[in-house]
Amino acid sequence: MTDADLEHGLAALPESDPSVGVGRFRRRAAQAGLLDVAYAVTDSPLGPLAVFVTPRGLVRVAYQGEPIDEVVADVAARVSPRLLLAxxxxxxxxxxxxxxxxxxLESFSVPIDWTLVRGFARGVLHATAAIPFGQVTTYGHLAEAAGSPRAARAAGNALGSNPIPIVVPCHRVLHAGGGLGGYTGGLDRKRILLRIEGVLTD
Known part of the structure; x- marks a missing residue:
């Protein structure tokens, strides 16, 4: 099965029951190694989440505020165009x-695909991934853990561009004075996550 076969088959799916054909071609694409990125949208207390996985692991989690077509286009451009709703x-x-x-569940076991993270940001997010459930740290401590103790602001920028929120728990990073700081999904979502983990009780 080639890329051309897959494209031709998807284009020829019967309109009467496309789900049957789509499911078959999804499986065949994955089995033939023609599917590099699979994605789906799942419900959550934070609103719909779009999740993207590759053979290496989870590569992207997107909140509802990010237009799904733009996220799909970005993942296709930066990871692989062989992407399918699967x-x-x-x-x-x-x-x-x-x-x-x-x-x-307090600890995710799915592997992470770090393709979308480079340089200093990768070190910051690796350190973030090690913060245990129910615990928090500061931007300064996180920068130090990433090897650059004076780069608290840069660490904050890296967290702001975290492509895998929740699983790589940037919500567990607070200001040194105890303030919530920022969050890519908005502070309301950050509060919900911290309440789930028992950090906030109000």
Whole structure:
């Protein structure tokens, strides 16, 4: 099965029941190694989340405020254009997110694909991924953990561009004075996540 076969097959799916054909071609594309990125949209207490996975792991999580067509285009350009809406390929992360929001999971086990993160930001997000459930740190401490103790502002910028929020828990980073700081998904979502983890109780 080639890329041309896949494109031709998808274009020829019967209108009467496209889901049957689409599911078949999704599976065949994955089995033939022609599907590099699978994505799906899943419900959550924070609103719909778009999740993107590659054979290496979870590469992107997007909140509702990010237009899905723009996120898809960005992932296609920066990771691979061989991208398909394929919910069955995202089952593992969607199950873990459901368990996390139900307070039945404290540590994600899905592997991470760091393709979208480079340089200093990767070090910052690696350090962020190590912050345990229910604990918080500061931008300064995070910068130090990433090897640049004077780069608290740069660490904050790296968190602001975190492509995998929730799973790479940038919501666990606060200002040194105890303020919430910023959050890519908005402070209301940050508060919800910190309440789920018992950091905030109000």
């Amino acid at each position: 919910p069955e390929q995202t089952d593992a992360i969607r199950r873990e997110l459901d368990a996390y929001f139900a307070r039945r």
